[in-house]
Amino acid sequence: MNFIKRALCSVTRKKGKSLILFAVIFVLGNVIAGSIAIQQSTQNVEKNIKKQLGGMATIEIDYENNQEEVTAAEGKLEQLDEKLIKKIGESPYVKYYDYNASSWAETKDLKSVSAKEEEGFGMEGFSLKGSNYSKILDVEENKIKLLEGKVFTQEDIDNGKNVGLISSKVAEENGLSVGDQMVMDMRGNSFNEDGSKKELLKIDVPIQIIGIFEPTTVQMKDKENKETEQQNSNQQFVSLQQINTIYLPNKTVSDISKNYIEKMKKVDPENPYVKGAEENDGEYYTPIYILKSPDDVEAFKQETEPLIPKLYKVRASTDQYETIGGSMKKMSQISGYVVLIAVIATLLIISLVVLLFMRDRKHELGIYLSLGDKRSHVMGQIIIEMLIISGVALILSLITGNFLGKMVSESLLNSDILNSTGDSINAFGLDTLDSIEITTDDIMNAYEVKFSLGYIVTYLLVGLGTVLLSAVLPLLYIVRLNPKKIMM
Known part of the structure; x- marks a missing residue:
């Protein structure tokens, strides 16, 4: 056997x-x-x-871990320059990237979506969001959906043309459509001790509308999800801000901001906004990197952190899970x-x-x-x-x-x-x-x-x-x- x-x-x-x-x-x-x-x-x-959160990363000031140092710097922190942003963008982990100049325009004639419609927030004006990526990162990432028109051309980006994209609600509010010449009436104000404000100047900025978008990723959750009032409030604010955003080339946003600051300096040299702009001389950009995979986040952080200035950190969309998981x-x-x-x-x-x-x-x-x-x-x-x-x-x-x-x-x-x-x-x-x-x-x-x-x-x-x-x-x-x- x-x-x-x-x-x-x-x-x-x-x-x-x-x-x-x-x-x-x-x-x-x-x-x-x-x-x-x-x-x-x-x-x-x-x-x-x-995977749901996606592989998205940005570089920002680390306020949480360097609060004393950031406060001591008094707004004179080293800024991220374009060369560094582009160098990081050449990483093998990066699919594509963009960096955004940002500004704010308070308006009266050009109507933003009011608080009555969105409930709870008063906003008289628009967020100006610059782009150096002609396809517009928010469109590529499905944060906004292009309903009509087109995105930027590389010529628009390079030359800083006065062309922009607005939301469908803003277009409806002002009776605008693709191809129209929109006039953004930027207002400069000073505030009195009693809290009232006085208009000091008005700058008309002509912008040709080349596209109309609709936000897609900011949605209110059903009551069945038991969201708290604070979470709903935050979502409403994000939604309202997205609706009242105008997408422009980076150079356009920078030129608009410089022109506004120069004119405000003449009429109100003690204005806090003007002083703050003088202290932070130079362009400030917010870089956004879209990684090839969410699994590349940690490797991207290890590669990038030695390159960025002191007091900055790499923050990724997947950090949410690290925080609450x-x-x-x-x-x-x-x-x-x-x-x-x-x-x-x-x-x-x-x-x-x-x-x-x-x-x-x-x-x-x-x-x-x-x-x-x-x-x-x-x-x-x-x-x-x-x-x-x-x-x-x-x-x-x-x-x-x-x-x-x-x-x-x-x-x-x-x-x-x-x-x-x-x-x-x-x-x-x-x-x-x-x-x-x-x-x-x-x-x-x-x-x-x-x-x-x-x-x-x-x-x-x-x-x-x-x-x-x-x-x-x-x-x-x-x-x-x-x-x-x-x-x-």
Whole structure:
């Protein structure tokens, strides 16, 4: 009888020992399977949420970690120049990028969308958003949808032409359409001690409308999502700001700002806006980098941070998850520790159990060896026995362990053990990274323990690998067997 048939007979005839080994592997397999299920589910949540957030990054002043230094600088911080922005944009992780000059124009004749329509915010004027990327990054990233007209040409960008894009609501409010000449009446005011304001100047800026857009990514959530009033208020403000944005070439925005400051300087040299502009001499740009993949964020940060000026940092859209995904990270860490402990326990317990069985079977094994059977065949018999029993136990625990992982993770998520982070985050304020707002509820709802090919393959590799490693000690026992001494 060859050693394979002997292994099959041994498993079926010695039912007691086979059941003991089966029970040990089944129990430990459930622990490993449940932990792997939790770990892979948390990793899938992180991957999916970050994919939803996208691979977008910007460079900004790190107020949070350098508050004293930033305050001491009194507005005289080193600015990001175009050369540095373009150098960073050449990174292999960057798909495309833009940098934006920004300004504000208070108007009267040109009507912005009023607070009556959007409820809660009074705005008399427009945000001027410059672009150095002719296709307009917000259009490419589906933050706004181009309804009519076209985007900029490279000639528009290079020459700083007075061409722009406005929202459909602003167009409707002012009776404008593509091809019209829009006059933006910029107002300069001074404020009296009693809070009243006095108009000092008016500058008419003609802008040809080449496109009309509609915001797409800023949407109000349903009441069923249980958004707080503060979150709704923030979203309304972001939505209103987006609607009252005029897209222009960077050079156009810069020229408009310089002209305004020069004229304000003549009529009101003590104006805080004029003084602030003088202190921050030079152009200020906000760079936005679209990465090829959200997975490139960390590599991009490591590559970029040594290049940027002191007190600046790289901030990415995926930082939202790092801020409010603490529960998933903690659960992933806990499950990782459990997997490690369970693997070590499995190695020790199975090794000792099988070794004890080998001692009881030393006469059987001694007979095989004394009859001339090879030690490799005897070892093969033991390994096959272990693989048969462990295979059945691991397949069954694959199913039950998944349910165990689901119950344990639900219990943890509903407890206070993991709830150390805030319930939500105002998605990075009011810049280009705020297109999607993620809350802890969104992350919890995205979490799901389920069967997947990755889970099955990972578990079987870990399980079978552990069983085979645990066979090392019993096999060493067989190597040391002396059939002559056993048979005496």
